[in-house]
Amino acid sequence: MTLLESVGRFSIRQAEYIGRLAIQFWYCLRFSVRASPFQGRGLRWQRTLRQMGDIGVRSLPVLCLVSGATGMIMALQAGAELRRFGAMEAIVTMVGTTMTRELGPLMAAIVVIGRSGSAISAEVATMAVTEELDALRAMALDPIDFVLVPKYLAMLVMLPCLTVMSVFSGILAGGVFAYFTLDLTLLAYLSRTAEILLMRDIVSGLVKAVIFGSIIVHVSCLEGFTVSGGPVGVGHSTTSAVVKSIFLVVLADLLCTTFFYFFWR
Amino acid sequence: MTEATGSTTKRSDLPRQAGRDPVISVRDLKVRYGERTVLDGVSLDIYQGETMVILGGSGSGKTTLLRHMEGLERPAEGSVTVKGVDLGTASRTTLTALRRSMGVSFQSAAMFNSMTVGDNVALPLLEHSTLAESTIRVMVRIKLQQVGLTHVEDLYPTQLSGGMRKRASLARALALDPEILFFDEPSAGLDPVIAAGLDDLILHLKSAFSITIVVVTHELTSAFLIADRMCMIYEGKILAVGTVDEIRSNPDPRVQQFIRREADQPSEASSRYIVGA
Numbered sequence: 001m002t003l004l005e006s007v008g009r010f011s012i013r014q015a016e017y018i019g020r021l022a023i024q025f026w027y028c029l030r031f032s033v034r035a036s037p038f039q040g041r042g043l044r045w046q047r048t049l050r051q052m053g054d055i056g057v058r059s060l061p062v063l064c065l066v067s068g069a070t071g072m073i074m075a076l077q078a079g080a081e082l083r084r085f086g087a088m089e090a091i092v093t094m095v096g097t098t099m100t101r102e103l104g105p106l107m108a109a110i111v112v113i114g115r116s117g118s119a120i121s122a123e124v125a126t127m128a129v130t131e132e133l134d135a136l137r138a139m140a141l142d143p144i145d146f147v148l149v150p151k152y153l154a155m156l157v158m159l160p161c162l163t164v165m166s167v168f169s170g171i172l173a174g175g176v177f178a179y180f181t182l183d184l185t186l187l188a189y190l191s192r193t194a195e196i197l198l199m200r201d202i203v204s205g206l207v208k209a210v211i212f213g214s215i216i217v218h219v220s221c222l223e224g225f226t227v228s229g230g231p232v233g234v235g236h237s238t239t240s241a242v243v244k245s246i247f248l249v250v251l252a253d254l255l256c257t258t259f260f261y262f263f264w265r
Numbered sequence: 266m267t268e269a270t271g272s273t274t275k276r277s278d279l280p281r282q283a284g285r286d287p288v289i290s291v292r293d294l295k296v297r298y299g300e301r302t303v304l305d306g307v308s309l310d311i312y313q314g315e316t317m318v319i320l321g322g323s324g325s326g327k328t329t330l331l332r333h334m335e336g337l338e339r340p341a342e343g344s345v346t347v348k349g350v351d352l353g354t355a356s357r358t359t360l361t362a363l364r365r366s367m368g369v370s371f372q373s374a375a376m377f378n379s380m381t382v383g384d385n386v387a388l389p390l391l392e393h394s395t396l397a398e399s400t401i402r403v404m405v406r407i408k409l410q411q412v413g414l415t416h417v418e419d420l421y422p423t424q425l426s427g428g429m430r431k432r433a434s435l436a437r438a439l440a441l442d443p444e445i446l447f448f449d450e451p452s453a454g455l456d457p458v459i460a461a462g463l464d465d466l467i468l469h470l471k472s473a474f475s476i477t478i479v480v481v482t483h484e485l486t487s488a489f490l491i492a493d494r495m496c497m498i499y500e501g502k503i504l505a506v507g508t509v510d511e512i513r514s515n516p517d518p519r520v521q522q523f524i525r526r527e528a529d530q531p532s533e534a535s536s537r538y539i540v541g542a
Contacts, residue, residue, distance in 0.1 A: 027357075041391060041398075131375035134337050138369035138447075139389045139437075140361045 020226070021218055024144065028152055028218070031145040035153055047150040055116045055151070056158030063111045063162055064169040070103055071095055071170030075177035088182055095174030096193040100201045101260075104167030106253060108159060109212035111166075113245045117220040120151055121241035124224025125234040133225070143225065152217045159213035160206050167205065204260045211256065212249050219245045286313040288445060288477050289334050294343035296329055296501075303329045305501040306343070316471055316478040318488045320512075320523065321498035327481045328372070328449055330498065334479060335369055335447050336360050347445070365393055368438030372449040374430040376422035382409070382433050383418030389440045408436040412466060428459040435466070446470065448480040452487055460487060467491045485524065489513075497523065 035044040078094050124147060127133050133143045175189040184192075223241035227233040289311040296304040303326045311317045311334075321327040332338045333345050336352045345352045350363050376385050386405045390396060396404070409417060412432040422430055431451070438446060451467070452460035464487045470476055471491070482488050488495060489509055496506040497520050505515045512520065522529075 043391060130378070131371045131373050132377055134332075135369070135371060135375035135377070135434075135437075137337055138335055138364060138367065138371075139392070139441075140364035141388075141392055142357070142361060 021222060024148070024222055024225075025214070025218055027142070027144045028148055031142065031149045032153060034145065035149050044145075044150055048153045051150050051154035052158050054119075055112065055154050056161060059111055059115050059158075059162060060165060062115070063108055063166055066111055067099070067104065067107045067166040068169040068173040070107055071099055071173035072177060074098060074103070074170075075174045079177065079181060091174065091178060091182070092184075092189060092192045093196050096171055096196050097201055099167050099170035099174070100197055100205050102205075102253075102257070104170055105159075105163045105205050105208040105212060106249070107170075108162040108166040108209060109216065109249045110246065112155075112159060112162065112213075113216055113242055113249070116155075117216045117245045118238050118242050120217065120220040121224045122234055122238045124221050125227035125237040128224060128227045129230050129234060148217070148221045151221065152214070155213040155217045156210060159216075160209040163205060163209040200260075200264055204256070204264070208253060208256050211252050215248045215252060216245050219248060287311065288313050288348055289479070290346045291330070291334065292344045292346075294330070294333060294340055294345060296326070296333070296338075296341065303501055304333075307498070307501070307503055308343075309496060309503060309506065311477060311479060313477055314475045315493040316467070316480065316491055318492035318495045319479065319481045319498060320483065320485075320488055320495055321481075322483060322523065325498045326501045327498050331447060331449055331479065331481045335367065336364060365441060366444045368441065368443035368446045370431070370435045370438045370446070370448045370451060372453060374422070374427075374434040376430055376434055376437070378422050381419050381421055382414075382425065385422065385433065386418075386437045386440055389437065393441060404440070405436075408439055409433065411439065412436045413462060428455045431455065432459075432463070432466075435463075439470075442474075443476065445477045445479070448478070448482075450482055450484075451480060452482065452484050460484070463487075464490050485526070499523075 035048055075091055075095050078091055079088065082088050082090055124133075124143075127136075127143075127147070133147075136143050136146055171190075171193055175184075175186050175193075178184045178189045179186060220241040223237040223244070227237045229236070287310040289309075291307055291309045294304050294307045295302070307326075307330060309317075309330075319327045319330060329338070333340055333352070334347065336345075336347065336355075340353045347363060348366070350359060352360065355363070376382070377388070380388070383402070383405050386408055387401050390401045390404060391398075394401070405418060409415065412435050414429060414432055414436065417425065417429065417433065422433065425433060435451075448467070451463050455463070467478060467480070468491055471478060478491075480488070480491065492509050494506065494508055495512045497504045497512065497515075499519050504517055505512055505520050507515070513524065515521070
């Protein structure tokens with residue numbers, strides 16, 4: 001009975017969480033229209049641009065390093081096996097497709113969760129405990145409209161951009177490996193990669209980036225909005241935002257990959 | 266949206282009958298957080314143009330009552346009606362429209378720390394009015410002068426003292442010329458001189474603009490000075506409502522104890538702290 005009870009309670013909590021995310025997402029979409037640069041004074045647009053700088057531009061150096069290292073690791077690991085079969089050429093295909101479809105968006109999402117997801121939830125949670133969110137509501141400004149929408153729009157633009165850079169640095173790192181082991185010039189390597197890649201690979205990577213970006217912003221903001229327990233709560237909400245974002249991003253990745261595997265060959 | 270506008274027009278159509286028009290009406294409000302009952306069947310009417318002071322000790326539920334009147338919490342049991350809008354059932358949009366006619370000064374000031382003081386005060390005007398930015402800058406200076414602050418526009422809230430922050434937050438609450446003004450502990454944590462200054466400011470607002478003002482406090486001196494009517498909350502229930510004189514002569518021993526600032530009996534005091542914790 002207790003087992004059944006706790007399973008039930010757990011399921012209800014999860015359903016409630018998903019419900020909250022869905023409601024927040026719905027309101028966010030409704031308010032997003034107001035962030036157009038031609039609406040009102042364009043204040044939300046300015047805020048969005050500032051967020052783009054925070055989320056996108058400043059994540060770029062560390063993301064390029066992480067994705068470059070990942071691309072190199074993949075080339076080394078694959079090379080160790082492929083060497084035995086004399087199929088070293090396959091490295092170009094492996095690095096190119098895996099980075100584009102899978103690791104490019106995933107690495108971008110993980111770096112952004114670490115840098116921006118945690119910062120977003122800490123910022124929102126601090127606003128909640130210092131009554132700033134209440135002050136916004138009291139001023140007839142919806143926190144979703146004022147705080148979440150600029151971050152969401154910024155993320156929708158920047159995560160795909162970061163994904164492109166992430167894919168590129170991963171492929172480039174594979175190219176460095178190929179240059180030393182396959183005697184393939186960088187230009188030849190890149191044009192081979194370009195031949196291999198299909199539109200499907202690129203689109204599926206970018207679709208993932210958009211989905212991951214939505215998850216990161218909404219989970220981080222929800223953790224911030226629902227903070228409880230003062231300054232200690234801010235720490236908890238940050239941790240929980242990072243953990244939940246990573247889990248949901250990986251889950252979404254699995255679902256997307258399954259979908260593309262079966263429905264878009 | 267339509268509901269709120271509708272009620273506004275309805276109110277202005279009425280002839281000005283000072284004090285007879287309930288702007289805020291709370292009916293049988295019950296609030297529970299888990300096992301703990303914070304408000305237990307509170308009913309209160311606040312009329313147009315009056316200053317209502319809500320008195321009560323720490324943990325008596327006065328801030329909770331205020332948050333329900335501000336529409337920051339939805340009533341679970343009972344109802345709260347502000348300017349004819351039922352806050353329990355109002356849509357998010359209606360609530361937002363209604364809030365434009367309210368100003369709230371928070372206990373912790375709640376200034377946006379990432380913006381300058383000037384931008385804080387300008388924010389409601391930038392968001393809700395179509396005034397030119399240069400006009401808004403002038404208005405910000407006027408609002409800040411109104412609360413006795415000059416040359417602080419370019420400072421950040423963290424660079425101000427507690428009292429200045431509180432006054433700046435009041436300037437922000439006044440930015441949209443509200444019809445209803447809520448104060449949560451206006452003088453908490455301020456030195457007596459600044460607290461007296463805030464009282465003067467409230468009195469001035471009252472006489473100059475005939476705003477409906479709701480103040481939550483446990484500072485008796487300031488309460489008796491600014492109030493038209495008062496209500497006393499004790500453990501989630503309203504003990505007494507009335508004019509300043511009526512409250513002074515209220516026979517209830519708990520009201521008298523509060524007004525005379527008498528300490529609890531030792532045994533009672535310790536038991537109350539345990540309940541409070």
